[in-house]
Amino acid sequence: MTGPLPAGSDQTTAEDEDFLRFVGLIRSSTRIDLSQYKEAQMRRRLTTLRHKHGYATFEAYWKALSGSGALMDEFLDRMTINVSEFWRNPSRWDVLASRFLPELLAESPRLRCWSAACSTGEEPYTLAVLLNEAGALSRSQIDATDLDRTVLAKAAQGTYPARSVKDVPKKMLDSYFEGSGDRDSYAIRKDIREKISFRQHNLLDDAFGGPYDLIICRNVMIYFTEEAKSGLYRRFAEALRPGGILFVGSTEQIFSPGDYGLESADTFFYRRSYA
Numbered sequence: 001m002t003g004p005l006p007a008g009s010d011q012t013t014a015e016d017e018d019f020l021r022f023v024g025l026i027r028s029s030t031r032i033d034l035s036q037y038k039e040a041q042m043r044r045r046l047t048t049l050r051h052k053h054g055y056a057t058f059e060a061y062w063k064a065l066s067g068s069g070a071l072m073d074e075f076l077d078r079m080t081i082n083v084s085e086f087w088r089n090p091s092r093w094d095v096l097a098s099r100f101l102p103e104l105l106a107e108s109p110r111l112r113c114w115s116a117a118c119s120t121g122e123e124p125y126t127l128a129v130l131l132n133e134a135g136a137l138s139r140s141q142i143d144a145t146d147l148d149r150t151v152l153a154k155a156a157q158g159t160y161p162a163r164s165v166k167d168v169p170k171k172m173l174d175s176y177f178e179g180s181g182d183r184d185s186y187a188i189r190k191d192i193r194e195k196i197s198f199r200q201h202n203l204l205d206d207a208f209g210g211p212y213d214l215i216i217c218r219n220v221m222i223y224f225t226e227e228a229k230s231g232l233y234r235r236f237a238e239a240l241r242p243g244g245i246l247f248v249g250s251t252e253q254i255f256s257p258g259d260y261g262l263e264s265a266d267t268f269f270y271r272r273s274y275a
């Protein structure tokens, strides 16, 4: 966090201190460091949540939170935004399928992929479908991770309401999803689901595996401070093999990729430099 003070103020208010103490308590009890998320957004979201339960201060909210698994689950669920979509920004997935997957598959006999901050699974399932279409799913590994265990449980289940699959190309919907009788619930095919290994992982605290051929990390960096982002770009680059690809979200351009050992490969795609 750049600082708890409102712009133009040089005084820490009692409210700032209350929030800062809360940040410290959350960090020591959960290893989630809220200070690495953009402060204004995070504080607003958590203040709304606290008010919903009628707590006047973060101290009072913390006392309730630390004694209630349900409140803690709700806090973990609300502190981040979990929205995801299949084929989110379709033109970028087209570039992945037509250009980068063939390139990566030509270079690696076994493709290692990581969908980081995968939320409810739409992103790794989109990747799995594209790899299957390329005839390469059986020689691919897809790790999919998120901080939030609730979304991971949904992801592993692989069942989605009709509104979630509305952007899935019709041909893919017919081939890869099984609809329930009333067609309001669609389940991703079992063989696709079983190819993905979902697990909990905190990008800001846990070790990165690798080396990966492809890392997809989209629509989570926007929530982090500039400092946190820099650290993550460096760690993503280190987790890629030379020539490996980092695929980011469509508002998440990296301004000086060379600082991290990355080079721009296409819009919202970065390649780990060979040098």
Ligand SMILES: C[S@@+](CC[C@H](N)C(=O)[O-])C[C@H]1O[C@@H](n2cnc3c(N)ncnc32)[C@H](O)[C@@H]1O
Binding pocket: 080, 081, 082, 083, 084, 085, 088, 116, 117, 118, 119, 120, 122, 123, 145, 146, 147, 148, 151, 201, 202, 203, 204, 217, 218, 219, 220, 249
């Ligand atoms: C908006 S969703 C993005 C989902 C997907 N990548 C997409 O672009 O559609 C952001 C996800 O980031 C996860 N997240 C937030 N902080 C995280 C952290 N420190 N480590 C791992 N995941 C995190 C949230 O739980 C949430 O599921």
